[in-house]
Amino acid sequence: MAVAQVNTKGLKDYYHDFFPIGVAVNARSMQGEEAQLLLQEFNSVTPENAMKMEVIHPKEKIYHWKLADSIVAFAQKYHLQVRGHTLLWHQQAPNWIFVDDQGNPVNKETLLNRLKEHIYTVVGRYKGKIYAWDVVNEAVDDNPKNFLRSSKWIQIGGEEIIAKAFEYAHEADPEALLFYNDYNSERPEKRERIYRLLKQLKDAGVPIHGVGLQAHWSIFEPSAEELIQAIEQYASLGLQLHFTELDMSVYPWEKDSRRKRPGEDDALTPEKEQQQIDQYAKVFSIFRKYKSHITSVTFWNLSDRYSWLDYYPIRGRKNYPLLFDQQLERKKAYWKVVDF
Numbered sequence: 614m615a616v617a618q619v620n621t622k623g624l625k626d627y628y629h630d631f632f633p634i635g636v637a638v639n640a641r642s643m644q645g646e647e648a649q650l651l652l653q654e655f656n657s658v659t660p661e662n663a664m665k666m667e668v669i670h671p672k673e674k675i676y677h678w679k680l681a682d683s684i685v686a687f688a689q690k691y692h693l694q695v696r697g698h699t700l701l702w703h704q705q706a707p708n709w710i711f712v713d714d715q716g717n718p719v720n721k722e723t724l725l726n727r728l729k730e731h732i733y734t735v736v737g738r739y740k741g742k743i744y745a746w747d748v749v750n751e752a753v754d755d756n757p758k759n760f761l762r763s764s765k766w767i768q769i770g771g772e773e774i775i776a777k778a779f780e781y782a783h784e785a786d787p788e789a790l791l792f793y794n795d796y797n798s799e800r801p802e803k804r805e806r807i808y809r810l811l812k813q814l815k816d817a818g819v820p821i822h823g824v825g826l827q828a829h830w831s832i833f834e835p836s837a838e839e840l841i842q843a844i845e846q847y848a849s850l851g852l853q854l855h856f857t858e859l860d861m862s863v864y865p866w867e868k869d870s871r872r873k874r875p876g877e878d879d880a881l882t883p884e885k886e887q888q889q890i891d892q893y894a895k896v897f898s899i900f901r902k903y904k905s906h907i908t909s910v911t912f913w914n915l916s917d918r919y920s921w922l923d924y925y926p927i928r929g930r931k932n933y934p935l936l937f938d939q940q941l942e943r944k945k946a947y948w949k950v951v952d953f
């Protein structure tokens with residue numbers, strides 16, 4: 614189905630001399646008025662869920678290609694870049710990969726072989742069509758006392774499974790740019806541990822080309838100093854920086870998920886709206902300043918009509934984290950982001 618294209622300037626045009634501007638996509642974003650907005654404003658896409666292991670490889674011999682293929686075909690048709698997301702992650706991983714026919718944990722060799730088969734198959738299928746992959750997602754633990762998260766991947770495969778994932782991806786598509794991707798990567802304490810992991814990988818000669826900073830931010834963080842320090846520290850390793858999942862929650866960060874409390878107010882107040890405008894203006898001015906290190910900025914969802922933050926961490930609480938409102942209109946924050 615062809616989508617009517619409009620010829621006014623979009624984010625991608627304002628940022629033409631800086632970096633591509635991407636958006637997370639699902640089936641809805643490739644149809645009707647959402648597709649029109651997407652093509653007007655963005656020149657890069659990341660599948661929100663379609664390439665996660667649980668979705669694309671739910672059983673040992675079964676791959677579900679339909680949605681992933683349709684996203685890649687859509688991108689090719691309209692000349693959008695595609696970032697692949699994601700190959701090794703503790704969430705949305707199918708249980709079969711960790712157990713044998715009897716339900717007992719597999720050994721390390723089996724797990725590595727299964728991971729290799731998965732990566733060869735998925736990366737191989739889109740070779741030349743996906744220019745960058747989030748190879749490993751969120752391996753650093755939230756608890757500052759630990760280094761890496763004690764996921765089933767690490768418990769069975771050992772810490773070296775991280776390097777292996779990069780090696781397999783590089784073998785499957787030697788041209789693809791390979792990223793380590795994580796959240797809260799500007800918080801100084803977590804930043805140090807992410808840096809340590811990246812340095813370890815670089816020093817060991819692992820094929821890693823960039824770091825993905827998810828940028829699930831809010832009107833409360835990061836500060837300008839935190840953002841600048843993070844950019845400079847990661848860039849000092851000679852890695853490219855992608856901001857991979859940008860949104861600007863109007864609520865403070867909460868780690869544990871819960872239901873919305875009765876009476877909990879989730880209206881967008883003028884104060885929150887103004888704080889969001891200021892926060893968006895601030896981070897984009899820093900992005901522009903560091904354009905020599907930043908090679909992509911992607912938003913995690915298209916508009917406030919639908920955001921994963923409507924469900925997480927507080928189920929049923931409306932959030933307003935993006936640059937387009939629920940009617941798909943440009944918000945005031947949009948005009949600040951393109952005003953330079």
Ligand code: HAH
Pocket residue numbers: 661750796827829858921
């Ligand atoms: C990201 N995690 C994931 O990378 C992305 O694949 C998903 O669609 C949304 C957000 C962020 C995150 C999380 O999922 C759970 C706790 C903290 C942070």
